[in-house]
Each structure stands twice: as C-alpha cells, then as structure tokens.
Amino acid sequence: MFELFRKKENLRDRAFMILTLLCAFLPLAAAIGFLILLGGNSAEAFRTFGFGFLVSTQWDPVQELYGALPAISGTLVTTLIALGIAAPLGFISALFLVNAPEWLAYPLSQALDLLAAIPSIIYGMWGLFVLAPVMQECIQPFLADTLGLGKVPFFGEDYNGFGFLTAGLILALMVLPYICAVMRDVFRMTPGPLREAAYGIGCTSWEVASDIVLRHGLRGILGAVFIGLGRALGETMAVLFVIGGIAELPHSLFGSGTTIAATLANNFNEADGLLRSVLFALGLILMLLSLSVQAVAQLYLRNMDRKRGEK
Amino acid sequence: MLDTLLSPKEKLKIKIAARDLSFFYGDHQALFANNLEIPENRITAVIGPSGCGKSTHLRIYNRIFELYRDQRAEGEVLIDGVNILDRNVDVLELRRKVGMIFQRPTPFPMSVFDNVAYGMRLHFKLRKSEIAERVEGALRGASLWEEVKDKLNGSGIALSGGQQQRLCIARTIAAEPDILLLDEPTSAIDPVATLKIEELLLSLRKRFTIVIVTHNMQQASRISDFTAFFYKGRIVEHDTTTRIFTNPSNKKTEEYITGRFG
Ligand SMILES: Nc1ncnc2c1ncn2[C@@H]1O[C@H](COP(=O)(O)OP(=O)(O)OP(=O)(O)O)[C@@H](O)[C@H]1O
Ligand SMILES: [Mg+2]
Secondary structure, X not given: OHHHHHHHHHHHXXXXXXXXXXXXXXXXXXXXXXXXXXXXXXXXXXXXXXXXXXXXXXXXXXXXXXOOHHHHHHHHHHHXXXXXXXXXXXXXXXXXXXXXXXXXXXXXXXXXXXXXXXXXXXXXXXXXXXXXXXHHHHHHHHHHHHOOHHHOOEOOOOOOOOOHHHHHHHHHHHHHHHHHHHHHHHXXXXXXXXXXXXXXXXXXXXXXXXXXXXXXOHHHHHHHHHXXXXXXXXXXXXXXXXXXXXXXXXXXXXXXXXXXXXXXXXXXXXXXXXXXXXXXXXXXXXXXXXXXXXXXXXXXXXXXXXXXXXX | XXXXXXXXXXXXXXXXXXXXXXXXXXXXXXXXXXXXEEEOOOEEEEEOOOOOOHHHHHHHHXXXXXXXXXXXXXXXXXXXXXXXXXXXXXXXXXXXXXXXXOOXXXXXXXXXXXXHHHHHHHHOOOOHHHHXXXXXXXXXXXXXXXXXXXXXXXXXXXXXXXXXXXXXXXXXXXXXXXXXXXXXXXXOOOHHHHHHHHHHHHXXXXXXXXXXXXXXXXXXXXXXXXXXXXXXXXXXEEEEHHHHHHOOOOHHHHHHHOOOOO
C-alpha cells in the first residue's frame, strides 16, 4: 500500500522533471537554431571575403565589396558611450533612490520604471526631433568650441547633430532605467547589519556605497551593467535615425557612422545575393559579440567568487 | 550615583554618562528617561529580557540610530563630558571613538587584511608599512593573528563565525576607539569561540571601556565589573556585578537572574 503510493508520487515527479527539462532546453535549442540559421546563410559572405571580412572597411554595393569593420566598431563605440554614461549615472541615481525619503523615492522610482517601458522607436523619434537639433545647436558647439575639444582627437570640429555621441546618449537614456532598477534592488539587498557596521566604523554615505555596498553587490551590479550592455549592443530603432548611416570607421565622436543593427535595418529590405549573405554574417557577428560579452561576464564573476572565497 | 556603589579606594573615572535618556521609534517610546554611568576601563554588562531596550540603549552611544528617519533620542549622553547627541558633534569621529560589534559577525566583502586596514585608512593617514604593522597589532589584539597570518589575502567572509567576530573586533580596535560596544557578540557563536572572545574582552579591558549586552548570565558574571538591568525600557538596577548576582536589591532583578522570567 505504502510502496504503491510512493511509486505514483515518483511517477508524477518524473513527469514534472521531464517537463522542466524540456523547458530548460528550449532556450538552448533556440540559440543553437539561430546560430545554424545565421551561420548557414552567412557562408557565402565568408567564402567570398574570407576572414578579411571582419577587418575590411569597404562597403561598395556597386562592386559588391563589403567589410564589417565600420559596423562592428560603430556598435562598440556607441555601446561604450552609452555604458560609460549610464553605468555611473545609474549607480548614483540608484544610490539616491535607496537613501531618499519615501515621498520622493516613490514617484522617482515610478518614473524610472515608466522610462523602461517606453518603446525604443519613441526614443528614436525623440532623438531625431529633439536631441539631434539640441546636439547641433548647443552641445556639440559647446564641447567643440567653448571647451576647445574640437582640436582633440576623437572629438572633431564638424558637427551636424548626428553621429556616435548622439546615438550613445540616446542609448544611455534607454538602458539607464534597467541599470538603475537592478542596482536599486541590489542596494536594497545589502544586509542591514553590514551597512550599520560600515557606518559604525565611521564611513560616510559615499564610502559605504562605494566600498561596502558596491563590493557586496558587485555581482548584481555587473549583472545590471551587462543587461544594459546587451540591450545597447543590439538596439536598432533608437540608433537608426541618428547614427548617420554611412559605413565609415568612427573617426570622431561627432562623426556619422553605422552600427551592425542599423546596417541590417537599412539594407535588409532590398537585399539579395551576396549582400543578403553579408547581412546574415553581420547578424552572426552581433550574436557572437553578445555571447562573448556574456561569457566574459560569467568568467569574471566566477573568478571573483573564487577570490572572495564564497565558493 | 556610581560613586556610592564603590569603595572609596576605587576611584573610577566616568567615561559615559546617560542623563534622562529617552528613545522613540516613531510614536513608540522604547526608553524612559534613564540615567546610567559607565566607568572607564571596566566592562559593563547590560542585561534584561528580550525587547526591554538594551540594543536601543547601546545604539544611541554611536548615533547609529540616526540612519533611520523615524528614530530619535531625547536627553543627553556625555562621553568624556561632551554631549554626543549635540548636533555639532562630528559623527564620523564619534563612531571612530565608539566602536560597535554586532550580534552576527559583519565582515566586509574584502580580504582579511583589508577588513582591518579599511577602518584605519578612513581615519588615519598612514604609510604602507605602518598599516601592515598596525593590522598585525590589531589582529594580535583580537587573538586572531596566529589563525589568519597565512591567509591575510583570503576573503574575510571565508572565516568561521567565531573568527569573523574576532575579525570584526580587530577591525574595530584598529581604528583606536576609546569605547567598545558589543551587542550580544557571542550569541551566534559556538561555546569554545565564545570563551575565546570572553578572554579577549578581559584582555582588552585595560585599553578600552567596554559595554556588552548579553543574554547569558554566566557570561555577564564571568567578565563584567558592573551590570545594568533593563526592564521595559527602564534601568531598574545598576550595581557591581557581584552585588547584582549575589544580592540584588530589586525583586525584578532577582527574578530575572534566577531565571524566573525573560
Ligand atoms: N526598528 C524598530 N522599530 C520599532 N520598534 C522597535 C525597533 N527596534 C526595536 N523596537 C522596539 O523597541 C523595544 C526595545 O527593543 P530592543 O531591540 O532595544 O530590545 P533588546 O533589549 O535589545 O531585545 P533583545 O534582547 O531581543 O535584543 C522593543 O519593544 C522593540 O519592539
Ligand atoms: Mg537586542
């Protein structure tokens, strides 16, 4: 009687286990499927250009010569600008949200969540109609002429409101809510006694945040940054209108260029033959880029865990 | 008040004096106009049933309660004659002078060495060699040096609970405080480690003024010179530990130490 009952239980358990197993494998299967699709379709491009494709800067549809470097570097530059702005800003605003009185923190948190819910095309429109003119008329002249950064390499004296800096700013604004929200939760999870101990030894709020809370929540904070990174890498609509859309290597922050996602969006409609394969190859590169970011993050975290002796 | 408790030969300097000290969590009053004098270089035990306000009382001394918006203290706490509840007191310096050890060990997420060096660096400008020297001194002072000298670069979090607690003590004494506040420092720790910490406290008594909250009556009688008995937010009795444990004058105190409630 007893054993019968147990077996039944086991069976149900088994069925459940198999179900969860299937669900767990679904993402893996999807990822492999994507890789196969992208790999298969990009074969022609790699066969034509070899791995020189990765470092070539050509983009000549008439002669059918294509290189991926402008798009790759543009993607990296915009992403770095976005994270360079959004990560510290997110850290500081999360810190503020955690310490602010409830009547202030609550509406601000809500606004932040709202920001995260805005579709990226809206950011793109805002970038085109609001940010780009402002950049052209105020920010770029200020940076280039007033601060004299125009003479410095990587800033440049020509500006038209578009380009890497504008795109990076929009991206920063887009990923800020994610970074900030995750960091806020990380801060809230810092154990009370640990915070008290830090204050208790004579830390200022800033020291508690940057030395204790930051280290304690480093995992979560890096997680937040990587979420932002992942989004910024592949973001299309917010970047498309303001990046300029020319396949050139980034030579200045104010200059126009392109990103992988923007190149894909611009060209897929009429692409066939070799160009189509080239675009798939770009897609493959983007995916591998994202994957390697994840892999590096994981490795780093594991290494850190070992150092701190938590595992 | 304390003077009357002591034999004339024992002239003790009063390090901390609480005057009409009340405390509020929002509308809830947790302490009621208490007076307490704590002598220098002695161990004072704070005992009493759960919820009577022992932790609350201790947390006033380093103003850690100010981290929370709805908590406030009324009255005075004089440390070396200065009212530390005064707005003009530098809290950071106060907290260096008044170190606190908590119930659960709170190692910082950094190496053993940095755990101790951290607080020191906050308050003193030191050369590298001086830091190393003082870290060793503090770890020896906390009877931890022998156990960790080979893993100074290992994580503080990887130590055992008792070691972590001594690490916290080392970290605190590295900042060269005058006063050590300990809130049930051994209640999360095994008996052997507890004895180690008790010995440690006895050895630190010469250098610091120590106030320790404890639920363990044996512990209070083993290590403390004076004992204050709290009950429902009031200090019911404060006397030498010997007298509290052999001949308490208050009936509640007697009931508590003989284990009839609490
Ligand atoms: N954060 C808080 N908010 C509101 N009330 C609190 C808070 N902390 C403590 N109290 C109340 O204040 C009173 C004293 O609490 P306290 O923590 O000082 O007691 P305690 O003597 O340290 O008890 P224990 O021995 O359990 O640690 C209790 O009635 C408790 O409910
Ligand atoms: Mg307590």
